[in-house]
Amino acid sequence: MSPDSTPLDSPTPAHDRLRIQIGNVPMAATEAQIRAMFLPFGTVEAFERPVNDYTYRAGPLAFVEMARDAAARAIEALDGTKLGREVVSVSVASVRSTWTAPARAAAPERPRRIVTPRGMPEARRNIRD
Numbered sequence: 001m002s003p004d005s006t007p008l009d010s011p012t013p014a015h016d017r018l019r020i021q022i023g024n025v026p027m028a029a030t031e032a033q034i035r036a037m038f039l040p041f042g043t044v045e046a047f048e049r050p051v052n053d054y055t056y057r058a059g060p061l062a063f064v065e066m067a068r069d070a071a072a073r074a075i076e077a078l079d080g081t082k083l084g085r086e087v088v089s090v091s092v093a094s095v096r097s098t099w100t101a102p103a104r105a106a107a108p109e110r111p112r113r114i115v116t117p118r119g120m121p122e123a124r125r126n127i128r129d
Contacts (some may be wrong), residue, residue, distance in 0.1 A: 012045055018071035021093035022062040025049075026084040037078060040072025063093055075094050
């Protein structure tokens with residue numbers, strides 16, 4: 001979902017929401033547990049837990065979107081609190097940027113080598129002629 005799009009059942013428009021990053025989330029933490037942390041401050045509009053491409057396991061980060069005023073209160077209250085055995089960090093998520101690979105310079109063209117079996121000088125002469 002793009003940051004400007006709003007689900008039909010979402011009461012808060014996208015421009016009035018704030019994306020929150022939760023760091024150091026335990027691997028065993030569920031979406032319900034993370035949503036429950038934010039419930040006293042307001043409705044969680046969106047939830048995301050990125051998965052590692054190689055292990056298919058959730059990483060130590062999670063993201064939630066909330067109304068701006070509720071998000072500010074949640075960040076203030078939840079930063080440094082415990083979730084399970086871990087102390088989580090709660091902050092405003094940085095703006096997503098699209099990453100592009102740096103342009104690679106074309107390799108210089110190398111002269112072709114002629115490889116011939118040993119003891120066959122006539123083959124070498126025929127190829128060069």
